Amino acid sequence: MASASRRQLAAESLVELEDSDLQSLADSSDSDAPGDLSSDPGSDSESDSITTDVSDVRVWCPVDLSQAPPPPPRFPFTGEPGLKKVCEHNPLAYLQLFFDEAVIEKIVEETNRYASQQLAAPRRPFSRSRTWEPVTKEDIWLFLGLIILQGVVGKPLQKWYWTTNKMIATPFFGTVMSEYRFSLIMKFLHFANNDTFEESTHPAPKLKKIWEVYEMVVENFRTTYVPERDISVDESLMAYKGRLSWLQFIASKRARFGIKSYMLCESSTGYIWNTVLYTGKGTKFNPRFSDYGVATSSVLSLAEPLLDKGYCVTTDNFYSSPELFEILIKRRTDAYGTVRPNRREMPTSFGKQKLKPGDIAAWQKGKMLALRWRDKKDVCLLSTVHDTSTVPTKTRAGKEIQKPQVVVDYNQTMGGVDRADQAVTFYPAVRKQQKKYYKKIFRHLLEQSLWNSYILYKQRSERPITHADYIWRMCECICLRYQTATDARTGRRASYVVNPERLTGRHFPEHIPPTAKKNTPTRTCVVCCSKTDERGKKVRKESRIYCPDCNVGLCAAPCFKTYHTREVY
Known part of the structure; x- marks a missing residue:
């Protein structure tokens, strides 16, 4: 009973956190390094005293789904996108x-x-x-x-x-x-x-x-440009098969062999805001984060100018870890993403419990939630802004299922880097012969x-x-x-x-020459078609005049002059 009471009180203390308390929560983690927990994560000793102090929430506690607390409040967003x-x-x-x-x-x-x-x-x-x-x-x-x-x-x-x-x-x-x-x-x-x-x-x-x-x-x-609140970090691969000591092989990428870079993009548009080329041990990360591993230092180096402003970072299981999320909380930055169940400092029983399809198991540690959801296979996630709530969604086959909110949000915000990679491959400036x-x-x-x-x-x-x-x-x-x-x-x-030379050459209007089918053919005026009417539809206007040099139909006045004196799209 003491153990259950302790978890209940810890959950209640998390619910009572207001926006003004978020800084105190971040400050309290400064005294507890992510790797120096006073007790074994996942264990719940009966001899521990019952208290509602925030420091109690710094230990992984199983979440009772029937009495789960609401999601922790986000850090106030102070960016100017x-x-x-x-x-x-x-x-x-x-x-x-x-x-x-x-x-x-x-x-x-x-x-x-x-x-x-x-x-x-x-x-x-x-x-x-x-x-x-x-x-x-x-x-x-x-x-x-x-x-x-x-x-x-x-x-x-x-x-x-x-x-x-x-x-x-x-x-x-x-x-x-x-x-x-x-x-x-x-x-x-x-x-x-x-x-x-x-x-x-x-x-x-x-x-x-x-x-x-x-x-x-x-x-x-x-x-x-300054991005919106939701940003994503992922790796990108530029296809290249030359002789380079830091060439990478990533089986999940379409190129497979190439030059890897870490990228931070705006989730909604795919705007590439920051990028770091990977060159092996000599990769140029921010020296302030040199004590961390590649995954943690890459995220912190990319997002460093955006920290302390309430941004929310989405990462995949290569980057997500309690260590990274603890640092981001201290810097008033939210985060969520998939995570490997065997990451250091994850709950000891996180990956051991067997779940049936649709079941959820969760652990709470301060502002951080570790969640496992069984779909066709186990999906493991970390989040600092979500709880265990679910929302109805439809599968590709049209079947309605309950899916955790964190999974839905992850699918919506993680694709920023993939969107940018896909777009540049449609009309590539890179050639294989280079x-x-x-x-x-x-x-x-x-x-x-x-x-x-x-x-x-x-x-x-x-x-x-x-x-x-x-x-x-x-x-x-x-x-x-x-x-x-x-x-x-x-x-x-x-x-x-x-x-x-449309805007600089000399042009003269002429009648459109007759064709085998029409003695007086017409063409659509390109200037008129660039406009829209009151209903938002394109204006269509036919003309018997055209410019032979540009080979486009134009009204004699004023469209002929307009087309050859300013840019028209």
Whole structure:
């Protein structure tokens, strides 16, 4: 009876906690290190005195499901989510929040430096490298635009983008940059000065080729946008099969072999807020958390700027542990996720009790709940914001079952990293033929920046836009901004190719020529179709006038002038 009374009083003390008491609960755990419990977790001695002090809740106690306390209150959320920089509302402006002037200038400087170093050595008489000209910021942007467009227009070989074979030709690539120029920029693309590298003082020697640019872009991820309360931490794998000592194999990932990174994303959108590349023992985590293992230090390093603000972190069983959750509670941060039953400091009887389908077993320790739920197999979770309550849900077969609330919330908030990984694979900037690991990391960084810019653009856009539409509009914006009229062109542009001189060239209206079926054919005006009526439906207006150079239908006035003087989407 003494044991039952002790558990009852401990549960009642947890129920009485208000928001103002959360800090005292976190402070009380400072005196008790996660590994220095005064009694054996899971045991319940009859000789212990009965008390309602909060310190009693610092021992794992089985939860009586018939008298389970309500969920502990969350820490107050004090973050200020949203975009923190001002920019124009066009795709290129959002991408330039991450690839800003400093990043582009760094790439231009190091690419030209590396090219001069390589060209100083003797070359073959007919080497294409002899035609090299130093790159400018405009060249780099056009180069990046073609890389992005290659993710939409997939071809097995890079040189096929410049082929003149009519079956697979894409004339637009030749109008932006010649294949010789593109391949030379790719050959000499560089991000660091090799002459100034010192392994003893470099913060990440294994990433010396890409470290500076990588840090600049990831820092822009963090300063540009503040995520919502719910965030998730998971690992990502970039496919790569080259020779690297820190190459990883993860059987559950689609790529299986590649370069692993730890990522923190916003749960609702998949915005990539922070990331750390894994390089084995030399992985660059925050030195403040060097005393912890890889799983704990990776979460704390990623989320360190967001701690003490009431955020809620969702993790999987690789990261979740009582040790991590204790630290997060001290830093006024909530967390929940799946957990391995044999983790250190878990209740001793946590994984031993046999459950029938639908049964629940739970243990409480202060603000932390350890729960086992039997579905087709045991599902083990840790949470600092949930109780043992269940909610009705439907299976894929349409059968209604009772599922713990923590499981439902976990399924809704854990997919932030997976959502981002899935999105960048649809239109990849990374190519299998890329052998240099640092160039492949750079392409992957460009993919992530493109995805983040799409999220920010979509949030402020009045009309919905798909990811694919956003990418080709991004390429058009780059060409309109950085391509000049003197760029080399080959032959007449095909009618279906986007005209990069739409806003700068000379255009004249003409009547649409007759066809075999119609003497007076019409086309839909592209400007009118970009508008919506009072009911929110697209406006459809036919016109007999079109622009032969752009090959689009336009009203004579004012749409013809509008289309050729401003960006219309």
